Amino acid sequence: MGGIVDFDVCFPASRISAEDMHAASGVPVPDILEVTHSKEFPALGEHELSWELALRAASAVLRRTPVPRDAIRKVIYAGSGEWDIPFWSPAAKVAHELGIDRAHCFEVTNFCNSGMVALRVALDGPAPGPGEYALVLVADRLSRMVDHTDPGSRALFNFGDAAAAMLVAADGPRAFELLHSAMRTDPGWADYYAGEWRQGRVRIRRQPHRPGLSEAYVANFSALLQQTLTALGRTPDDIDHFLINQGDRRMHERLLDTIGIPAGRSVFNYDRLGHMGGADTLIALRELADERRLRRGDLVVLATSAMGFSWGITALEYRGIQG
Structure with a gap:
């Protein structure tokens, strides 16, 4: 069937804390910690973009596994569909930054199940041929979609941000x-x-x-x-x-x-x-x-x-x- 050749993850530089959310919402810190279990965790800062995290994760993978760029035939960006820029292809943007110019670039939307959906899509027909690869990117901007001023949104206060990249192949050596x-x-x-x-x-x-x-x-x-x-x-x-x-x-x-x-x-x-x-x-x-x-x-x-x-x-x- 194929699988994952290599993968990596990337976190934003910024963090959000229970104290930040308390100040914005008025919800007591102990009540926030019932949801977050952590006093602070990574979340996109005001000027950080999720596609850039995906690019950094992909770059780390391709440094370790330096496959020819023209051997990457699919670039799939998985997430919620609320990208950094409306009416825009983050898959194509990452491909461009990496010098991948022969791939079909597209997005898969199934929220937090999207990464595994995209892995399956990458290996479904047409699957990568001999010596070919797909690059699956998993990124979202969940924390930016939470209204931290709304006490009624407390159940979502644990939403943070990260990105991952998987290099996928149907043949050859694979980690998974x-x-x-x-x-x-x-x-x-x-x-x-x-x-x-x-x-x-x-x-x-x-x-x-x-x-x-x-x-x-x-x-x-x-x-x-x-x-x-x-x-x-x-x-x-x-x-x-x-x-x-x-x-x-x-x-x-x-x-x-x-x-x-x-x-x-x-x-x-x-x-x-x-x-x-x-x-x-x-x-x-x-x-x-x-x-x-x-x-x-x-x-x-x-x-x-x-x-x-x-x-x-x-x-x-x-x-x-x-x-």
């Missing part, structure tokens, strides 16, 4: 083989969150609280995981690392408990990072690689979710970091 991908959307939640234009920016607004989303998370992730494990002939005991979007720590713990995976097989970054968008699971994967906690043959499962509401399970086999 894509074994299986299973995704679904429950459109009944389509309108639960929506953006609105306020003070020159898109702001995320949630509709009045509606019960059932927590149960939908567990049910959908569990079903997709079972579908994936059945296809692979594996069981939960065979999962070496289970990485999930860092949106809600309690949901993370509940899901692990439901599917029977010890917390030690996952990664918890809530003490120093917020929900960093679609880059969450790749940040955790980068941490495992950098700390040499991966072994050849490890089964790594990424659980990603997105407003809309979509859920995805992506199974990878570790084959050894390249470069």
